[in-house]
Amino acid sequence: MITIQVTAFRWVPPFAHGLVRDLRVRSLEEAGPQYEERLIGQDQQRSPEYRSLQPFGPVPAYVEDGLTLFESGAIVLRIAERSEALQPADPQAPARTESGYKSAATDGDAEWST
Amino acid sequence: MVDLILTTFDWVPETPRGYVRDIRVRWALEEAGLPYRVKSVPFGARDAEHFARQPFGQVPWLTDGDISIFESGAILLHLGNRSDALMPADPRSRSEAMQWLFAALNSVEMASLPWSILAFSGGTGDTPGWKRLDEFLKARLQYLEPVLAGREWLAGTFSVADILMADVLRLVDRFDGLAGHPACRDYVARATARPSFVKAHADQMAHFAAAD
Numbered sequence A: 001m002i003t004i005q006v007t008a009f010r011w012v013p014p015f016a017h018g019l020v021r022d023l024r025v026r027s028l029e030e031a032g033p034q035y036e037e038r039l040i041g042q043d044q045q046r047s048p049e050y051r052s053l054q055p056f057g058p059v060p061a062y063v064e065d066g067l068t069l070f071e072s073g074a075i076v077l078r079i080a081e082r083s084e085a086l087q088p089a090d091p092q093a094p095a096r097t098e099s100g101y102k103s104a105a106t107d108g109d110a111e112w113s114t
Numbered sequence B: 001m002v003d004l005i006l007t008t009f010d011w012v013p014e015t016p017r018g019y020v021r022d023i024r025v026r027w028a029l030e031e032a033g034l035p036y037r038v039k040s041v042p043f044g045a046r047d048a049e050h051f052a053r054q055p056f057g058q059v060p061w062l063t064d065g066d067i068s069i070f071e072s073g074a075i076l077l078h079l080g081n082r083s084d085a086l087m088p089a090d091p092r093s094r095s096e097a098m099q100w101l102f103a104a105l106n107s108v109e110m111a112s113l114p115w116s117i118l119a120f121s122g123g124t125g126d127t128p129g130w131k132r133l134d135e136f137l138k139a140r141l142q143y144l145e146p147v148l149a150g151r152e153w154l155a156g157t158f159s160v161a162d163i164l165m166a167d168v169l170r171l172v173d174r175f176d177g178l179a180g181h182p183a184c185r186d187y188v189a190r191a192t193a194r195p196s197f198v199k200a201h202a203d204q205m206a207h208f209a210a211a212d
Helices: A048-053 A072-082 A093-104 B022-032 B048-053 B072-080 B091-120 B128-150 B160-174 B182-192 B195-209
Strands: A004-009 A036-040 A061-064 A067-070 B004-009 B037-041 B061-064 B067-070
Touching (some): A048 A061, A067 A072, A072 B091, B004 B195, B022 B072, B022 B160, B022 B195, B037 B195, B067 B072, B072 B091, B072 B160, B091 B160, B128 B182, B160 B182, B182 B195
Parallel strands (some): A004 A036, B004 B037
Antiparallel strands (some): A004 A061, A061 A067, B004 B061
């Protein structure tokens, strides 16, 4: 049963293909659980309903059984918590994973996605 | 035995004092009431041991027993896992705190830091680069404004997300970038009025002054 929904844009300009940050959340592919896409356009991006999921407006947003999250970093941590495939099991390793993760989360396609 | 050791520079010039990011860790440790020691590394020559702890040659880093961790956001997540005063215990509120922690460092600071660098270095003239950054930051603040107008703290109770968001915003405020965003400004004021921030700030100022 699919209980996870990930929001992505229906269309972006060619230069952004492969760079929009829903790609990060598709780490779900590594972790295993099934998920469904919700594809949105600019009209939905600006809607109060979407802003209640993602206050700044970009993608991705994530919904899991009523738990809603934005920020690709927070979403990937949530997915990692659900799955050992994305997080080393040794007790020191989570600290290193979070470090590496925060270092990686500081540049890129800022206006498209977070 | 104190097993938490925060490492920062031994000295920095006047301008960044009060804003060096060890303040985020000091603030969190004070909020949690966790005992800690502060160690210094040279601001000047940064040796291999420094880069082994912090690969970019920056500060702070924290050692917790035999764990060594860098990046202020990662350190605050680590401390959040140790103390309910820093991160709510129930999973839903915890996720909310984590998303706002990332939002502070990614959605907001990614826009605000380049803006602050230009504001500080006088690059604010009528240039395309400045206009682009100024619009980018204002767009982010525009959406943050109603969020902060509607709640005292980002994830219900005060959390590491507020330490980071308030610290990110107070640097913008230093260059008068919150003038059109009263809820952001009020939020910074109530966060920095907390005794833990006041102590963390005073301790950082004293730490660097002692090395003059």
